[in-house]
Amino acid sequence: MEIYEHKTGKNVRHHWLLSFTVLVLLVFGSLAVLQAMAIGLIPLLFGIPLTQLQDLLMVQLEHPNARVAFLFIQGLGGGLAFFLGGWLFINFVDRKTMKWKQQFRSVKFNDFLILLPLLLGFVLFNSLFVHLNMNMEFPEALSGLEETLRSKEAQLMELTKFLTDFENMTELLVGILVIGVLAGIGEEYLFRGIIQPKIRYYTGSMHMGVWITAIVFSAIHFQFYGFMPRLMLGALFGYLYVFSGNLLYPMAAHALNNTFTVLMVYMNKLDVMEFDLEDSGELYWHYILIGLVVFGISFRLFLKQQDNKDYGQVA
Secondary structure (H helix, E strand, O other), X not given: OOOEEEEOOEOOOOOHHHHHHHHHHHHHHHHHHHHHHHHHHHHHHHXXXXXXXXXXXOOOOOOOOHHHHHHHHHHHHHHXXXXXXXXXXXXXXXXXXXXXXXHHHOOOHHHHHHHHHHHHHHHHHHHHHHHHHHOOOOOHHHHHHHHHHHHHHHHHHHHHHHHHOOOOHHHHHHHHHHHHHHHHHHHHHHXXXXXXXXXXXXXXXXXXXXXXXXXHHHHOOOOHHHHHHHHHHHHXXXXXXXXXXXXXXXXXXXXXXXXXXXHHHHHHHOXXXXXXXXXXXXXXXXXXXXXXXXXXXXXXXXXXXXXXXOOOOEO
16 A cells, blocks of 8 residues: 555644645645746756746747756756655645655565566557547537637647757757656655545545546646546556555656657657657557557566555555
8 A cells, every 4th residue: 555654753634625725735836936946047057038938938939948948947847846845745744754765675676677568558558548538529519618628739739849859869868857757756756645645545445546646637737638548647656556555666657658758759750760749540459459468467467576565554
């Protein structure tokens, strides 16, 4: 199970609404402070004057450092802010511990190796939900809503394409650090490390904890046409934590998933392989079935590697 326990002598309990309200305030406060710090450092680090900040944030700035500067803002005010907000909450409000020494001691190298085929199989299987979500059609009465959502999707896609259209190896490495590593660590620390065990505690259900957290995790990305596949990914990360009792595994899986996407985009740009972020064309059922089989076998092996499935408790 997840490790989210009282610190010695600190048995703190809050009403669920107050608890989550404070958590949200701390996270958004961290986002605001760190993004403000990042923006303030832009002229010094990247030579972009603040007068051009609006163009930078609107992805309309023609500057050699524009992409790295935007990634810097995303990294400091994104993954790192999720981590900071969560850390402040768990240490000064909930007074809980995740027992990191215990988690690091329980890490097994073979588990990380299993994560590679497990994640690859899941990505292939999840292409089914990518296709279904991207091709959802609204009834005529909701055509206005569909048009709004499609427009928002197009804007987010333009931003994603800008962030991943790397011009050199430096930009690629910064992209992997921000989109892969920092996002994977920060988001998993907050969602699977804190929110999931709290929901499990308040609902009394392990599965409710996993799926409600996955819904919130997917919803905060504000991408309707990516909601279903991201929901499934969130559930996968949640169950990796539940069955291992080690948050490092979903962190690693999240970082690997994001890094894999970044590398695929870059290889497409180099004409090494074809990969289109906007492609939601026909389904390849043989890939989906192969992915399901590979994922099922890998997940079963992952479970067998866990000697003790109750490393901790929620209290």
